[in-house]
Amino acid sequence: MTTPPTPVLAGNWKMNHDPASTRVFFERFLRLHGLRTGATVIVFPPAISLEAARSALGERRDVQLGVQNVHWESSGAFTGEISAHMAGGAGARYALVGHSERRQLFSEADADVARKTCAVLTAGLIPVVCVGETLEDRRAGRANDVVTRQLGRVLDAVRDASGIVVAYEPVWAIGTGETASPEDAQAMHDSIRTQLASGGKATVPILYGGSVKPENAATLLAQPDVDGLLVGGASVDPQSFATICAAGA
Ligand code: PEP
Numbered sequence: 001m002t003t004p005p006t007p008v009l010a011g012n013w014k015m016n017h018d019p020a021s022t023r024v025f026f027e028r029f030l031r032l033h034g035l036r037t038g039a040t041v042i043v044f045p046p047a048i049s050l051e052a053a054r055s056a057l058g059e060r061r062d063v064q065l066g067v068q069n070v071h072w073e074s075s076g077a078f079t080g081e082i083s084a085h086m087a088g089g090a091g092a093r094y095a096l097v098g099h100s101e102r103r104q105l106f107s108e109a110d111a112d113v114a115r116k117t118c119a120v121l122t123a124g125l126i127p128v129v130c131v132g133e134t135l136e137d138r139r140a141g142r143a144n145d146v147v148t149r150q151l152g153r154v155l156d157a158v159r160d161a162s163g164i165v166v167a168y169e170p171v172w173a174i175g176t177g178e179t180a181s182p183e184d185a186q187a188m189h190d191s192i193r194t195q196l197a198s199g200g201k202a203t204v205p206i207l208y209g210g211s212v213k214p215e216n217a218a219t220l221l222a223q224p225d226v227d228g229l230l231v232g233g234a235s236v237d238p239q240s241f242a243t244i245c246a247a248g249a
Helices: 019-032 047-057 084-089 101-106 112-121 135-139 143-157 181-197 219-222 240-245
Strands: 006-010 040-044 065-066 092-096 126-130 166-167 206-209 228-231
Touching: 006 065, 006 206, 006 240, 019 047, 019 240, 040 092, 040 112, 047 065, 084 112, 101 206, 112 126, 112 143, 126 143, 135 143, 143 181, 181 219, 219 228, 219 240, 228 240
Parallel strands: 006 040, 006 228, 040 065, 065 092, 092 126, 126 166, 166 206, 206 228
Antiparallel strands: none
16 A cells, blocks of 8 residues: 655545536636646545546546545445445545544444444555544543544554554534644644554654634644645635645645
8 A cells, every 4th residue: 555645635525515516616626726746635525426526537636536434344234334345436545434523423433443444444445544632632631642542443453554544633623613723733743643653654644634724724734744634614615625735735
């Protein structure tokens, strides 16, 4: 598994853009976002829009696709679920795992996140493993412990962590307009880097996510251990996502 070139600029559309509006997004985005090497741009549409995204991208292989969630089994009686293998067949090269909305709204436990990460790797996709503390955790002074535990469960489960990407997304900063200060983000990324380095995986890219906007993207990317950005709300609009991608150029 090859490590994606950094910076990684990733857009998580969440439950936005059906197949028709996905085509419109890419028509506009590809006009704004010129062909570029040396960075990785990934869009995570809803699974139902992956095929539309793939066909809208055509020959533009500089923009990659990912899926927002997968089941840990490869097939079977799991109504409503999709597997990493299926997502790969629809054009995904990446898969988000453990996004805080999955953990909080759909009760995903650390063990589920670990199983999903393994399934994504087995399917030949790159997992983007999301970790992050709640506001309560931060106020209680246990932000580092929570993130270390979440990542530790994944590192214990995978045979080789060199094929993963980590996204630090403090829960209190997601969709709230609150962003971690560049210094706070850097401090947590440094701690994650140390945890990865103790397993010999210091080169795993670590992305920051949480209310990233065109206005704060460059400052966050300037931090030495911020290897990229995972963007939610601001990635749904082609102009703002293109501006964020340009900040990583
Ligand atoms: C996300 O969904 O991963 C995210 C970071 O959302 P937002 O940018 O809207 O806070």
